[in-house]
Amino acid sequence: MINKNKSDTLRGLAFLSPNILGFLTFTIFPLAFSIVMAFSNWNLSLHNMFKEESLQWIGFDNFANLLNTDEFWKYLKNTLFFMMGIPLSIAGSLFAAMLLNSDLQVKDKKLRTHFIIVTLVIMGVSVACISGVDVSPFFYLITLLIGLFFIGGLFGGISVYRTLFYMPHFTAGVATFILWKKIFNPETGPLTQFLQPILNGIHSVAEPLPDSVFYFLMGLTYLFLGFVLYKGVNIIRKWREDEELGLGGLVLSFVFLSIPIFCIPSWIQWSNLGTALTIALFLIVFGSLLIGWNSFKTDAKSWDDGLGNAVMLSMGLMVLEFVLLGFGELMYNFPEMVAQGLNTPNWLTEYHWAKPSIMFMGFWASIGSNQMLLFLAALSAVSPELTEAAEIDGANNFQKFWNVTWPQLAPVTFFIMIMAVIHGMQGGFEVAKAMTNGGPAGATTTLEYYVYEEGFGGGRLAYASALSWILFCIIFAITLFQWRFGNRYVND
Amino acid sequence: MTNSLKSKKMSTKTPKILMPHILCVGLSLLFCLPFLWMVLTSLKSLENVASIDWWPEIFHWENYKSVFTIENLNYGRWYLNSLFIAFTVTFVQVFTSSLAAFAFSRLKWKWRDRIFLLYLSTMMVPGLILMIPNFQMMIRLGLVDSYLGMILPASFSAFGTFLLRQFMMGIPTALDEAATIDGASTWQVFWNVILPLSRPGLITLCIFTFMGNYNSFFWPLVMLKSDHQFTLPIGLLFFESSQGQQTNLLMAAITMAVVPMIVVFVTLQKHLVKGIQMGGVKG
Structure with a gap:
């Protein structure tokens, strides 16, 4: 019996051996080595072939x-x-x-032929139109591709589009x-070449407009941001009321919600007005939290109830906040930018x-x-x-x-x-x-x-x-x- | 009567069917545009590269040939290096992983579960931690800038073992018990019963490993010093930084580097999709 156990172990190790040898050499040993290293002062300028100072443990x-x-x-x-x-x-x-x-897959053969014929006709007509205006053959290619993708999608359904999406x-x-x-x-990239004419168009539209339009848009953005925050906090409050959200989720979601005000000033040169508005907005939100504290009280069973939900919601809101704050700031600076001429960034x-x-x-x-x-x-x-x-x-x-x-x-x-x-x-x-x-x-x-x-x-x-x-x-x-x-x- | 009813039903259904198709085609086109620009630019002449029209005036198919003859660049060699390393690693890794997975899933022995736990726990460790000590080891072993130094550390993976072990656990034990009763040795059970049955899992692992090594960047960047040893990613980086103004040739080189991936993907995507979804759901 003992013998059998032993031979089993031997057999197991034999099958494992090629893999575990490599595993020990290239994973376990470096791992241990790396921990040791992290507590030493190993530096190639101090310890190299020519200069062998002894390693020291520096905790x-x-x-x-x-x-x-x-x-x-x-x-x-x-x-x-x-x-x-x-x-x-x-x-x-x-x-x-x-x-x-x-x-996606259209299995009804009659309907499918119907679609294909319509597509081919539309393609033909658009090619005819294009050839009238004498544009680049590139547009023929695009028309062809659209038609191909569509017909491929009608036959192959999900697998055709999935391939294209996954590429x-x-x-x-x-x-x-x-x-x-x-x-x-x-200078020569297609993105700039594509965007510059659009920016020129925006420029010609925006130039005659009075500055107040953009300040109005900025105000609108901040109002919308306030609305979003209000809605978000309200959802969290409702979760608390329904005893679905523990303390951990509450704290985390407010941490996420307030990240933008701490991050933005260190990332971008924020205008004074923008800063003031942002801070005011957050003060209002958190103030309402404090004032309405009673409605945030809950009998949720433990501190981690509904944590996942809260994190997802507040992360989403955080991104929205960043986008809106950025847009508001853009609107604030827009008149100046238009005056200097709109150009794509580098x-x-x-x-x-x-x-x-x-x-x-x-x-x-x-x-x-x-x-x-x-x-x-x-x-x-x-x-x-x-x-x-x-x-x-x-x-x-x-x-x-x-x-x-x-x-x-x-x-x-x-x-x-x-x-x-x-x-x-x-x-x-x-x-x-x-x-x-x-x-x-x-x-x-x-x-x-x-x-x-x-x-x-x-x-x-x-x-x-x-x-x-x-x-x-x-x-x-x-x-x-x-x-x-x-x-x-x-x-x- | 029935006909008009049917056509009515059809006409209300048409927009509902078409809408996702239109969105899908639009998205597909957006995803493809960079590739389209890549291919079209690779066929342009150098003076024509910056023109707004994406379409090349004259198709310079010889760009693809001249990539191989640019001075100081060993494009053909890089290509072979990449394919050689990726194939070798894939072969060795799949072989050793399947052996180990067999030991973990089919054989019963003393420390099996403890060792498996050790494998599992290292999967969470970022590969980044291993780079520095592994590189020092390669220096001591004198394997820097060599094929062996590229192949060895990549050839043994806990992930591959885990993936195949999960797969082999799904194969009914009755099959290998029957084979054992018929007098098959352990090796025969592995080679003739389990391995053929885990083919889908093996293919999935092959794709993952091949792609991972074909695209691998950090380790080759650290390890490879001389330009005839470069793999494609490192070579392309070198190309871009030394002669990147030749956009058309660079695009031709990139196109050729991307083609094997697209071939692998289109031919084997069914297995790949299944593998990813299986691994993800089991988590």
């Missing part, structure tokens, strides 16, 4: 030094800035998945990043535009990504009986989505969000290296890039190790959060 000094440098906080902010695109890209993925989930994500890598660098080229080489430009490319690459596939899988699991029941009860499309589909998607949305956050925390190096080299002036340097720079550029190995362990701790905390609340969320 937590690396970590303490890191947290005291401005760079760390700046690059952390950059990383978080990039991550603000996550809710938007998830919303985009959801939209794409819902499009693909609708019944940017699948090919994303240095090759496509360099492609986008060329697209963003401020995209990647301009400090304030580099991050948004990269994020724009990120949307292109991430809308049709794994997120979309996961949503698709979850959508196909939503029971059609429920939506049909809602339809019979007279719910419109939005109500059907909001009250029936969305709650069922909550677990997968939460999972996607967490994965995206983990990915975002330790990402950004490849894009920045290929497109901007981390610049201009460190605007696109993320924490991952910082590790590369310190560890491989500067040879400060210990320091870089400490940095990567801090990153790990953040990611670990997020993962714990997911384990703790993701499961609960699924059970709800």
